[in-house]
Amino acid sequence: MIESLTRKQQELFHFLLQHQDRFTQPPTLDELCLAMGLKSRGSLHAHVTALIGANLIKPLGGKQRGIQLTDYAKTLINHQDDPCRLPYVGVIAAGQPIEALENISYMAIPEPLKTDKPCYILTVKGDSMIEQGIFDGDWVIIEQRAYARNGEIVVALVNKAEATLKFIEQYPHETLLIPANASMKALRYKPEQVEIQGVLVGQMRSYTKTQ
């Protein structure tokens, strides 16, 4: 996405990332022109349109409310500026798609619980990993990647519909998703049915909120 931007477009994007706190309200084109030393809204608008195409800022559908970064763009800053804060994106319950939140919030995460790759946080619903010490209501930190080694715990999207947190075993003609719960069985799929969305790298639990 970002690679397809021209130099000026990247410059604009980085400006928006770095100064997003500076604006209490989303900036107007005129304000951005002033800030970037341009004299014409029209010129800037072309760059803005490119950023919208790259899914970095949101179009506001005819409204006049300034331009806003997308959630996707915000995850990018996060990795650049403040490695300790990760996006909390929603809830993962076995058999359901990940329930995404309207407003992504950020949590400060201890350095050892994450990797230096992009990560995000989910809340776990269900007991499928209970024998691995992952309980209903725990938070998990997931490294965003599309592949895994056998024996890793992954966020897997099955049939493009159901998300689940399981051990994974991948063989040429079969992919197994294995719970850590004696009362549940391993699930067998064709490799193409299973899409890996991330790998477990950390886990957290609060004893004050849950009980």
Place this chain on the structure above:
Amino acid sequence: MIESLTRKQQELFHFLLQHQDRFTQPPTLDELCLAMGLKSRGSLHAHVTALIGANLIKPLGGKQRGIQLTDYAKTLINHQDDPCRLPYVGVIAAGQPIEALENISYMAIPEPLKTDKPCYILTVKGDSMIEQGIFDGDWVIIEQRAYARNGEIVVALVNKAEATLKFIEQYPHETLLIPANASMKALRYKPEQVEIQGVLVGQMRSYTKTQ
């Protein structure tokens, strides 16, 4: 929600947030007009209506002087969770005193994993709490206090020598320290043998460092 507001509407909302203490009673439209430099109540009223539609303020049932921030709006204020840092003080292994570190280090801890009382962090050694999802090598966040309710998980110092992480049950003539591990037995002590050093409030695990 808040994104659906126009600039002026957001400005009004922020004004209300910042000056909510300033008004002993909810402000009238005229007072708000004065404060925001408007001359017409009618203009302001449109903004107020928009904020009501966004569930940010509520009218008080037809009464005058009615506008108040909603609970939802108040949650937006204290949303700034500063990454707070807790001291990492050492290792707790059942049967050993807490092995204190020479140099105490600090870790950034997510807000929900701690309390607003003083807390500290230990590394767990051993499997005595394995059925509670607390594994060898996990970090635990402990709220520093000298008392506990029955059923809480505590850091207990036994005979002023051995530290351990267990469920506690306190009775007039007996204190029980109960592991969460079917292969281990509960330990019985006289109350004066057991000193509580803190109560478990959070737990964390890294899957990248431990395996």
Place this chain on the structure above:
DNA sequence: TAGCATAAGAACTGATAGAGAACAAAATAA
């Protein structure tokens, strides 16, 4: 040369903001 990125500026359109009038409901004073 053609093609692209960049910029300026004009012109257009719908969104937004504000003033003021008029009226209704509520609060206050008599």
Place this chain on the structure above:
DNA sequence: TTATTTTGTTCTCTATCAGTTCTTATGCTA
């Protein structure tokens, strides 16, 4: 109670603002 003032609500009208779409122009590079 009644009369008066304050406050909330609805409306119209107008001016301005902000996003968009143009055209034009200037470098730069393959």
